[in-house]
Amino acid sequence: xxxxxxxxxxxxxxxxxxxxxxxxxxxxxxxxxxxxxxxxxxxxxxxxxxxxxxxxxxxxxxxxxxxxxxxxxxxxxxxxxxxxxxxxxxxxxxxxxxxxxxxxxxxxxxxxxxxxxxxxxxxxxxxxxxxxxxxxxxxxxxxxx
Numbered sequence: 001x002x003x004x005x006x007x008x009x010x011x012x013x014x015x016x017x018x019x020x021x022x023x024x025x026x027x028x029x030x031x032x033x034x035x036x037x038x039x040x041x042x043x044x045x046x047x048x049x050x051x052x053x054x055x056x057x058x059x060x061x062x063x064x065x066x067x068x069x070x071x072x073x074x075x076x077x078x079x080x081x082x083x084x085x086x087x088x089x090x091x092x093x094x095x096x097x098x099x100x101x102x103x104x105x106x107x108x109x110x111x112x113x114x115x116x117x118x119x120x121x122x123x124x125x126x127x128x129x130x131x132x133x134x135x136x137x138x139x140x141x142x143x144x145x
Contacts, residue, residue, distance in 0.1 A: 065089060085109070
């Protein structure tokens with residue numbers, strides 16, 4: 001074989017090896033890469049400075065919960081009777097809780113947090129009309145509603 005041919009084979013092997021060395025693992029496994037924006041987890045700060053989770057994170061949190069959202073809601077309604085306006089699973093102050101906003105008979109909101117692990121009431125917070133309006137304005141600024 002000619003030296004040029006052997007040199008060409010050597011250079012192509014070298015370049016292929018270098019390309020594989022710097023390739024991402026998903027590319028090597030034949031998987032499609034999501035665009036960077038889709039790979040990054042969407043995390044925003046909530047009203048108490050806590051992080052609000054993406055759907056993927058919600059699924060991960062749900063797999064850690066020992067009680068269902070329905071069970072937690074039943075517990076919350078026993079503590080604060082009314083109409084549930086919203087409910088979500090979140091990690092707040094380091095604890096996994098279901099958080100429910102419940103409109104009571106006075107027309108104000110009680111936020112009830114139920115431990116997703118034990119089913120016990122973790123926290124109850126009563127919102128005044130002024131607090132509710134301030135939160136509503138803040139949510140509108142963020143584009144939530």
